[in-house]
Amino acid sequence: MIKTVKIQDVAKVAGVSTATISRTLSNPSVVSEATRIAVLEAVKVTGYRVNRAARNLRTQRSNAILVLLPDMANPFFSQILQGIEAALSPAGFSMLIAETNQISACGEQLVDYFNDGRADGMVVLDGGLDPAIIDELSKMPQSRNVVCACEWFDGAAFPSVRSANRRGAAAAIQHLYDLGHRKIAHISGPLGNVLTEARRDSAVETMTSLNIPPAAEWMISGDFNLGAGRDAATKIIDMNDRPTGVFCASDEIAFGLISELAKNNIHVPRDIAVIGFDDIELSEHFIPALTSIRQDRFGLGQRAAEILLGRVNHTDVEDRNSIIVLDVELVERSSSLANIT
Numbered sequence: 001m002i003k004t005v006k007i008q009d010v011a012k013v014a015g016v017s018t019a020t021i022s023r024t025l026s027n028p029s030v031v032s033e034a035t036r037i038a039v040l041e042a043v044k045v046t047g048y049r050v051n052r053a054a055r056n057l058r059t060q061r062s063n064a065i066l067v068l069l070p071d072m073a074n075p076f077f078s079q080i081l082q083g084i085e086a087a088l089s090p091a092g093f094s095m096l097i098a099e100t101n102q103i104s105a106c107g108e109q110l111v112d113y114f115n116d117g118r119a120d121g122m123v124v125l126d127g128g129l130d131p132a133i134i135d136e137l138s139k140m141p142q143s144r145n146v147v148c149a150c151e152w153f154d155g156a157a158f159p160s161v162r163s164a165n166r167r168g169a170a171a172a173i174q175h176l177y178d179l180g181h182r183k184i185a186h187i188s189g190p191l192g193n194v195l196t197e198a199r200r201d202s203a204v205e206t207m208t209s210l211n212i213p214p215a216a217e218w219m220i221s222g223d224f225n226l227g228a229g230r231d232a233a234t235k236i237i238d239m240n241d242r243p244t245g246v247f248c249a250s251d252e253i254a255f256g257l258i259s260e261l262a263k264n265n266i267h268v269p270r271d272i273a274v275i276g277f278d279d280i281e282l283s284e285h286f287i288p289a290l291t292s293i294r295q296d297r298f299g300l301g302q303r304a305a306e307i308l309l310g311r312v313n314h315t316d317v318e319d320r321n322s323i324i325v326l327d328v329e330l331v332e333r334s335s336s337l338a339n340i341t
Contacts, residue, residue, distance in 0.1 A: 005048045014042035028090050030315055065308060066096045066119040068110070070126040074224075075280050076250070076297070077125065080149060083301025084123060091309050093120075100126045114142045121308045123301075124158070127151025127194045145311050149304035150295075151194055152323075161304040161324040165195055166202035168293035168328040172247045172275045173206040175291070175330055181245035181273060185218035187232045187257065189249045195224075199249050199277065218243050222253060229256025236272070237264050244272060245336070251276035251283050254290055258335065273336040288334035296326045 011018045024031050024039040069077050113119040134153050137146055148160035176184050186203045189196035207214050222228030248254040254276035258268045268274050279294035
């Protein structure tokens with residue numbers, strides 16, 4: 001007969017009380033690193049397994065966090081999800097994922113995750129939610145357990161973790177300018193999106209400050225996907241006066257742009273230099289390798305999850321409307337290396 005390992009057995013091996021064992025496994029951030037290491041080692045040695053069903057019934061918690069994102073197929077979100085998982089797993093929380101397009105316009109399904117006990121909190125990665133959904137989330141009793149990551153809602157009382165988007169856009173324009181470009185275009189994300197507005201506005205402001213205000217036709221609205229880059233390329237190809245440098249609001253836009261330009265015998269970077277935003281994994285391996293504004297995507301997810309865990313466990317010290325801004329970095333590669341003559 002196999003003996004069931006009890007929490008008392010773990011406490012004996014770790015040399016701490018059962019209360020400390022319970023506290024460490026449920027909320028490791030409230031104990032010292034030495035205690036956490038000792039407890040986790042004792043758990044490993046004894047083979048102790050938490051009875052999650054019993055614990056959830058006792059605490060009225062699901063120990064699950066819902067992550068809401070706009071597109072699961074978009075590789076941009078991979079490292080953000082890894083960062084979220086890195087924070088949740090040691091705390092004994094699991095991650096649920098839902099796509100925005102699966103949510104009804106009124107937002108009832110999101111509220112139901114809380115009311116049905118399926119999730120204790122939510123990380124929202126889509127700033128394009130319908131205002132009715134945002135209003136519904138704001139009014140629910142568990143609204144303090146909603147945190148935004150990457151994108152955010154202007155005017156909504158949710159904490160957010162975001163990148164220095166304006167700084168990144170300014171760096172991209174400055175980089176093209178320093179290479180000698182004076183005819184710079186920008187392909188933006190979807191209209192009304194907070195990232196679109198931050199990156200576009202900063203790009204225009206930087207160009208204006210450098211005395212190279214963009215021509216109206218060089219400001220091209222799109223989306224954050226490959227198709228937007230392809231469509232923008234067809235517009236640029238048809239221009240009588242083409243830009244020599246293009247700042248794209250995402251790497252995927254840049255990939256679509258470069259590919260379509262190549263099909264039409266327009267070489268990057270010899271004919272047109274291109275910069276993306278995000279620095280997803282493919283950027284380094286694309287041909288030509290893409291110059292991009294690197295976001296700390298892992299950090300975005302990890303920090304957002306840490307804030308949320310603090311709220312769920314009532315150990316948070318952050319202001320309700322806190323905004324965490326993570327720095328960005330320009331990574332120079334082949335797509336922008338050629339100076340123009």
